[in-house]
Amino acid sequence: TSFSAAESGWLNRLANNENGNAIWDQFNICSLHVYGQPWMPDSYGAQSGGSNSLWNIEDAMIRIENACKTYGDKEVYVTEVGYTTPPDITTSVGLRAQADYTARVGAICLAHGVDVVQYYCMTDKVNNRNGFNNSDVEWNFGLFYEPDFFDVIKPKPSGIVYANMTRRLESYVKDSGKIDSYDEGNLSDGTYSYDLAGVRAFRLNTELYGEVVVAYSNSEVLSNGKKNSLGTSNMRTANLTWNNQWYEVDETEFTAVADTVKVVDIMGNKVIYTPDENGKVTIPLTGSPIYIYGI
Secondary structure, three states, rough: EEOOOHHHHHHHHHHHHOOOOOOOOOOOOOEEEEEEOOOOOOOHHHHHHHOOOOOOHHHHHHHHHHHHHHOOOOOOEEEOOOOOOOOOOOOOOOOOHHHEEEEEEHHHHOOOOOOEEOOOOOOOOOOOOOOOOOOOOHHHHHOOOOOOOOOOOOEEEHHHHHHHHHHHHHOOOOOOOEEEEEEEEEEEEEOOOOEEEEEEEEEEEOOOOOEEEEEEEEOOOOOOOHHHHOOOOOOOOOOOOOOOOOOEEEEEEEEEOHHHHEEEOOOOOOEEEEEOOOOOEEEEEEOOOOEEEEO
């Protein structure tokens, strides 16, 4: 059965139809289309209306996870998820934000028990065979640009992120993830107030690489991610495509379980940390996720 956003009404009707025609036991897979642009995929505070928000990616994961616990376990496929990038549209995101959120979505979905995550979509689309359209939301979800006149496919930053992410997480062991939050706090932009987990860490066990921690900071929210209702954002900051766009740094202490700790950013760049005499490492976190090995 397939439905958008793991909407609670659909889930409840599948299991508790008022006419006695509940069909929860008659299918094997829940197929979900989950979106939430331009907001970050994380569930938090007034930004997403808490766990009752329809168009928030992690809220949808919470709803389907709870339904499977309540009505009976199912395989869960997220068959559409992604962020669109047309310029000058405040309800889309920039190219680097799409990359950062691509990495967040993978960790969030797996940690909430999803079996398969399929991103929408591989390439941008042409406008009904009439050429490119850089102002249409639907045609700009790609991880890669539309092939050019020589059939060359060029990646957006999210294409590189996707490649790095799948190498690290494709051997994920289902239901082994743990979700940690640190530094609970409050952020106000003068109009809205948000309850935030300053640092989020997703512990994911993999067959190939052991445990990998996907961590990032929510101490900063993008300029067009601060409004309650889709379409009301009136501000979007332009950022350089390939550069880290986050200015707030959250220095976070972790306990090492190895002699060295390896950190890999979403583009695949590596840094090695040596724990101090107390077995601790302090790692700077921003809104761009990193993969940490050895904590």
